[in-house]
Amino acid sequence: MLRYAARRLLLVLPVLLGVTLLVFLLFYLTPGDPTRAILGQEAQGLSVEDIEQLRHQLGLDRPWYEQYLDFLGNAVRGDLGRTFRGDRPVAGEIAARFPTTLRLTVISLTVAAVVGIPLGVVGAVRRNRWADHLVMLIALLGVSMPTFWVGIMLMQLFALELRLLPPSGTGTWRHMVLPAATVALASIAFIARMTRSSLIEALREDYIRTARAKGVAERMVVFRHALRNAFIPVLTTLGLEFGSLLGGAVVVESVFSLPGLGRLTVDAIKGRDLPLIQGSILFVAVVFSLVNLIVDLGYAGLDPRIRYD
Amino acid sequence: MKKRVLPLLLALSLAVLSACGGGGGGANNQNQNQNQQNGGQTAAPEQVITIAHSGDPTTLDPHKSFNGYVFTVTNQIYETLLYRAADGSLQPRLATEWTPVDETTWEFKLREGVKFSDGTPFNAEAVKFSLERLADPETKGPGAFIVNMIEEITVVDDHTVHIRTEVPFTPLLAHLSHPVTAIVSPTAAAGDLAKEPAGTGPFLLEDWKAGDSVTLKANPDYWGGKPRLERVVLRVIPEAGTQLTELKAGTVDLITGVQPERFDEIESDPQLSATKFLGWGSMFLGFNMKEGPLATPEVRQAIAMAIDRQGIVDTLRQGMAQFGNSLVPPTVFGSVENLDGPEYDPEGAKALLAQAGVTTPLKLTLNTFEGAETQQIAQAIQAQLSQIGIDLEVVVTDYGAFAEAIAQDDHGLWLSSWGTVTMDADYTLWALLHSQQHGADNKAFYANPQVDQWLEEARLTPDDAQRQALYRQIQEQVMADLPYLNLYYPLSSYAKNDRLQGEVFPFAAINLDLRQAEVK
Amino acid sequence: MTSWRRFARNRLAVAGLAVFLLLVLSALLAPYLAPHDPNLQDWKIRLQPPSAEHPFGTDEFGRDLLSRTLYGGRVSLVAGIVPVVIGASAGTLIGLVAGYMGGRWDQVLMRLLDVLLAFPMIFLALAIVGTLGPGLLNAMLAVAVVSLPGYARLVRGQVLTLRERDYVVAAQAAGATHGRVLLRHLLPNILSPLLVQATLSVGSAILTTASLSFLGLGTQPPTSDWGEMLASGRQYLPEAWWLGVFPGLFVMLAVLSVNLLGDGLRDYFDPKAKNER
Secondary structure, three states: HHHHHHHHHHHHHHHHHHHHHHHHHHHHOOOHHHHHHHHOOOOOOHHHHHHHHHHHHOOOOOOOHHHHHHHHHHHHOOOOOOOOOOOOOOOHHHHHHHHHHHHHHHHHHHHHHHHHHHHHHHHHOOOOOOHHHHHHHHOOOOOOOOOOHHHHHHHHHHHHHHHOOOOOOOOOHHHHHHHHHHHHHHHHHHHHHHHHHHHHHHHHHHHHHHHHHOOOOOHHHHHHHHHHHHHHHHHHHHHHHHHHHHHHHHHHHHHOOOOOHHHHHHHHOOOHHHHHHHHHHHHHHHHHHHHHHHHHHHHHHHHOHHHHH | HHHHHHHHHHHHHHHHHHHHHHHHHHOOOOOOOOOOOOOOOOOOOOOOOEEOOOOOOOOOOHHOOOOOOHHHHHHHHEEEEEEEEOOOOOOEEEEEEEEEEEOOOEEEEEEOOEOOOOOOOOOHHHHHHHHHHOOHHHOOOOOOHHHOOOOOOOHHHHHEEEEEEEEOOHHHHHOOOOOHOOOHHHHOOOOOOOOOOOOOEEEEEEEOOOEEEEEEOOOOOOOOOOOOEEEEEEEEEOOOHHHHHHHHHHHOOOEOOHHHHHHHHHHHHOOOOEEEEEEEEEEEEEEEOOOOHHHHHHHHHHHHHHHHHHHHHHHHOOEEEEEOOOOOOOOEEEOOOOOOOOOOOOOHHHHHHHHHOOOOOOOOEEEEOOOOHHEEEEEEHHHHOOOEEEEEEEEEOHHHHHHHHHOOOOEEEEEEEEEEOEEEHHHHHHHHOOOHHHOOOOOOOOOHHHHHHHHHHHHHOOOOOOOOOHHHHHHHHHHHHOEEEEEEEEEEEEEEEEEEOOEEOOHHHHHEEEOOOOOO | OOOHHHHHOOOOHHHHHHHHHHHHHHHOOOOHHOOOOOOOOOHHOOOOOOOOOOOEOOOOOOOHHHHHHHHHHHHHHHHHHHHHHHHHHHHHHHHHHHHHOOOOHHHHHHHHHHHHHOOOOHHHHHHHHHHOOOOOOHHHHHHHHHHHHHHHHHHHHHHHHOOOOOHHHHHOOOOOOHHHHHHHHHHHHHHHHHHHHHHHHHHHHHHHHHHHHHHHOOOOOOOHHHHHHHHHHHHHHHOOOOOHHHHHHHHHHHEEEEEEEHHHHHHHOOOOOHHHO
């Protein structure tokens, strides 16, 4: 198992190398010169020389592979460089933003699991009856609307009309309710659906039939036997959702003014802040790969049939 | 009534979901929100205000950025030598008086008895240090060009400096009121100003949560007297809609940049008020004159005649804009009133195109950057040009991609806003019109030796009346050559909770002056 | 029991199919159904609530919202379907090759896909649109690339289990070429899970395009899809509620119906379910 983990970890390295290379290539394939973009909208009235000088200061006049190798060399030593805009350490920026994103992800995924798994169980047990249909319809409604729209609506309703919650920002746990609900709404259907189908699958297994034949109560059959086995794909789904939410909650972070990693990266992409783009995407890729690894290793604990050689 | 329709529909469709999804939340929490500052207190109000800020300040070092989100904050912490007052005049701030010594040198007397927040005394050395730091390539300051013309800064005595420019440069005073020329503590600058700022301004940094908020507290030792506001919280709220919701919910006291359509809504709330004023901004259309159809003067003329600029001002912008032909607004020195320009005449425009032998439909592109206003105007222009047989492709991108797209010489039209931040026409006209600026901001590739010469002359002339006359000549020529078409001057606007009183907005959000502000 | 009757046992799936077909029909017939030119601006009647003349109201340029919604459907549905077709085809090809050839091929292709997977989806889409420039075509391409690894993994997994089946081994033993084995024996057996996955992706493709519009990188004016209409209408909410409600309703119906359809298909294709009841 340890050897397996080590091998998987080693396999993450080329992936990370690929990620950073892809970011660099995408950045340099973008037509034109990023210097003006870095200067931003207010920097009007500069001369050609001013722009040239800044380009040189930022090192953007060097060949891309040279810049890339530099980046790699520093990254290996744990130095992600400094932002183009504002000249601040990239690692510090990421460290400042990550907790918010992590909190949002954990809370919303927990809510989604707590709501989604029971919905899926109901769907599977009452397969193709009205309860199944109703439950899946409700779950699907949440995933059928653009996130930003759901967010804006929830904010109007709960913050302005009912005055129950603060509209946006951070500070208290009450600030997290609306964003977490928005994210959770979009994940519930995913989890409910996965739970439903894997539970249906599990309920067909021979040992379930045996249990039923032996007269074990249906509730016991579902909860004690089937659900345990149905849990593995659900866990995978949760792991995948976790990974994609870590970097992908951009829209919710914008609507609810959360200082998360997603917004940081989008701002960096829009501002052509290469060190910041590079650093934050690399960071998310590392976390994502680790989460996947943990999920994979977690299988072993849950399912004795899976063996690692 | 109609306001309720949307939330109600939502409540219906989401009834079950919200109950589940929000279950982890505070549906049963009836307690008064601590953040709700406008409860019904009888005691003296807490002197704390919250301001909505559209973007994250990337640094608190004024020399390392050229960005409004940064300056809004640094302007509270640092000060410049001169200060632009609400009436547009230049007023003393850290400099108390200034006199020309010769053609290229100004003498500045500095305010005495002022200390930086880290205890370092403010003096001539600090001024020299700060301006040189800004110009130093090592600083990597994108705003260095603001002081590039300065040749030498001499410390005469502790409270007197001489600033000499390479050539006579009349707009120097205006440049020294720009937020990027903030005077910083030389002692603190040895450390990390980006995080630990030290200036002479009315407020001090208390806390900065990156991407979330910057909290400032009153500077008890401020030379102008301690501000009445104890605390100012600038919260980063990128979405305009969210900002307004926060304002209406009472969780934010001040937002800037109000949608025209929102004014009535805000005014109808007894707690809130909205204000608009003419700032330093203009919104213009640029034509790449270098090649293609736009090199033909008649085509540019026809386009100008096909756009109902007055209609845009009155209906689309609902009076949140002022019409004018001059490239800089009337608030700026060098603006020209009653400048004749193309009249709205779509039939005439069609005839002009036909006369020039242009075959329609003529395909052209227009680049602009994302933003409610630019996107709206671009679409309006697109619809209007279609009336005269011009098939306009509108390309809306983020500002970075926009800047790149028009940095090459193969672009067509572009729509851009511009701020004459020094309040002197030189800043704008030089950048947009001088032939040396090809590849920089003169993206029209406009080259008129006569205009170049007038621009240079205006820089060297100390006499205001003469400069004004030159700027009129220049702009009349611009109306004839039409490298740019000014569409209108957007009004700046802000909305606030009326508990905040005494705030001053000189021309732009970044200049917000809170020294006399208080919570009532 | 006919296949249709078996499919029709899932009422929701039938409803989904019906609604989706209706939406497709309304988009196809937009030129006949729309009461006005969707791009005709009339600034005098901007932001008007629904009326007999403009059943869905008017937008910020005085354009008829009903007409824009009908035409917007064409863009939204194309934006939902085209990337899925591209992504599924490319992903299937990669998955087939990786799964069937195995060894080096498999290793290299899977590592390449891991690189794509390690990117958070929306960033990858953003970076691609940022590189290629905004616009519907590039947005669709970005959504296609983003969805590609999912298909490839699905297909590869299927191939790995099918590869050892008797009929495949038999075909190989009989001297069938790789291409023939892939196309005649493997692909047909993968089609049903692929179809399910693709159907379910149409909804998320529509939503991803809407997110790109929210971030300012979607369709370019005057073309508009429902997501872009919502994104640009959001600044007039809640006063101009019709700008949020009508396009929002259509997005919801489209995504919901296609998801219901996908779920129905999955149940239908579920091999073990056939023997039940």
